[in-house]
Amino acid sequence: MSVAYMQEPPSSGYAPLPGVASAPESRASGMVQPPTRVVSGSETIVTTAAHLLLQELLREKLLLEDDLESLTEEQLTTLHQAADREQALTRLVEMGVLTPYQAERIRTGNLHGLVLGNYRVRERIGSGGMGTVYKAEHIQLRQMAAVKVVAVHTERGDWQRLLSRFRSEMRAVAQVRHPHVVRALDAGEVPPPDSESPALCYYVMELVEGQDLETLVNRNGPLPIGQACEIIYQIASALQEAHRHGLVHRDIKPSNIILTPEGKAKLLDFGLVRYLRHRVTEPGTVLGTIDYIAPEQASDASSVDIRADIYSLGGTLFWCLTGRQPFPSRGNLAQELLLRRTQPPPSARALRPEIPPALDTVIATMLHPDREKRYPEPKAAMNALLPFLRLEQMAAAGCQLTPGQRTVTITSLLHHTPRVLIIDDEMPVREFCRHALQQEGFACEAAENAAKGLALLSSKPFDLILLDWNLPDMEGPEVVEHVRNMPMPRHLKILMISGRISGEELSQALLRGADDYLCKPFSLQEMLSRVKSALALKDAQEAMEAMMNYLTETNARLEQNLTSTSGDLVQLRNMLVQTMALAINYRDPTARRHHQRMPRYARRLAEAASLLPAFAGQIDDRYIRRLEAAVPLHDLGKVGLPDHIRFKDTLLSSEERLLMQTHTIIGYEILTEMAQQNEGPIFDFVRMAAEIARHHHERFDGNGYPDRLAGKAIPLSARITAICDAYDALCSPRPYRPALPHETAVQMILKNSPGQFDPDLLVAFEQVAADFAVIFRELPPT
The missing domain is CATH 3.30.200.20 (Phosphorylase Kinase; domain 1)
Structure with a gap:
């Protein structure tokens, strides 16, 4: 123990700390250092190495009170029994309170x-x-x-x-x-x-969590052509924004680009940035990484402009596609720089023949030794890369995107072989699940304990885990926590199963990170239904995420294109919303064209309502456009429901009805997450879509679900959607009843549904009901 700690008494007598109000007794065994006596005034205080260490760490803010409050009594006792400061530090690391790096700095006194x-x-x-x-x-x-x-x-x-x-x-x-x-x-x-x-x-x-491009390519080899072009396109869009501020990065290279698990590229390290408006670097200085540096930057880093970054970005694209630097180092730096200034850039296609000749030309233009012959700014390089982007992520549901680009459908995103990991110590259960899922076309692997299951998860990607609660080496909830702390795909699904734990206890596993649960014994149909529902939700989340990412990219692309207009953005947004709605309903024969009718109903009803005094100042053209975009997603949460409930051809039981009602919460959570990840006016509709998804089944009298909101507490967008959805449901056939005539449907909404709908909106509905009939005839469900 250092002299400083021996000489420094508490500021006023004994200052209690969480779990350290008194020092444990020393033991005769010699394993515990005798307590240190610190004298303060007339009091003698018995403390320990751990107590003094904790006082120091709290004072320096290296620990907080709640760090200690999170420890169990057993852990606190173990901590106080530390023989000395070194052992106390070691135990704090073992308990996860300190990291090894922090402990080493504290150990050496380097605070x-x-x-x-x-x-x-x-x-x-x-x-x-x-x-x-x-x-x-x-x-x-x-x-x-x-x-x-x-x-x-x-x-x-x-x-x-x-x-x-x-x-x-x-x-x-x-x-x-x-x-x-x-x-x-x-x-x-x-x-x-x-x-x-x-x-x-x-x-x-x-x-930023993820891998840098240098590590990624070294580990996995050259990237697919579309993915490489998409990454470089994203970084070019970042450089265009930097260019707008008069900045040159001057150190673009694979190790300065991070690819997140969601596929988003992030540009790091502006440490060598140059402001075009003033000079920090002395003339003649060489800055940057030689492997990717532009010839003019090697001569004088103080005089470069954005075209130097375009050169380095071209070299990075070359690396992504070939796994090689465009100008590999041979030890003679002066000769290498001379070659860059005097010789044409190498051909990526010569190293990888499947690279299109047009893309090889793009790379050569970016790497041209004469900066006057490169693309003048990043947005020109972006336009050149457009034909080679990975369009399959957009899932454009049969819509032609731009001239010359191929059509991609939603099924190209959703149709893949699901990968399921079964972790259960009972061989009959493992084999039953494996056989049943393989018959459905799933790829399955199995493990009989947690250790083997976690090892498989570390080495292979999976979409879903069937996890037994009672494993021999670890309980299921603990495994869930391990999995959620591993670098797993964001939307990996976990289904807990057990025959000894009650359904109520299993449901608590949801709070620990599980997505659903099954009680043994379970039927084949029940197991398949839960698995398919979880995977359907995962597909929907990933499809929405991919489309949101694409919308973000295209938003930036169109904003940087001087010929684009806000109408281009709105058109693209609406197209993608229709795609998402189609993904929700593409297996439901009763919902055919529902996603097309709903925004037209909503627009007509909102237009009529805007003329009524009750809605003065609440509805304008911008509101109606957002409403049109948001309404098709009102039933998004249904992708998380079991098929036997979604597609049941008879009336639902009371238990099934309660489960069906959860689609409002599921949809709200998905859309809220999407809204939090995307900013900008074009994404305003996502927040409205979230409130519609949650509240379109509320009743005006307060007897709806999920929150039992009443009256004007229900968002206006949800009140409008409720009337449109009710009309469409009544006019559409169901397996358990025929479609109702238009007049009957209108009568039921206006006269036979007391307390269900906003009475002011019913006034507007009555005025435009005939228009609803026209919309339904133009877009029939059959």
């Missing part, structure tokens, strides 16, 4: 920089010429971020230039707000604690 403003450093990610990057946690919000730190030693002759460059990077990242640029969150400085330590300048960025 300077472990807390940076509101962030405490957890791990070291990496370092370079422009500083060190750490993984850090916001002390109050408990959100992870990446923090870049530069240590400023004033005795260094170049410290002012280094600091100026670092601050330029901070400002550059803060200026460029774009989906494919790492987002700036905060910045600050930490003064030195003594004359020998450096000041620390830092800025905080979003923490």
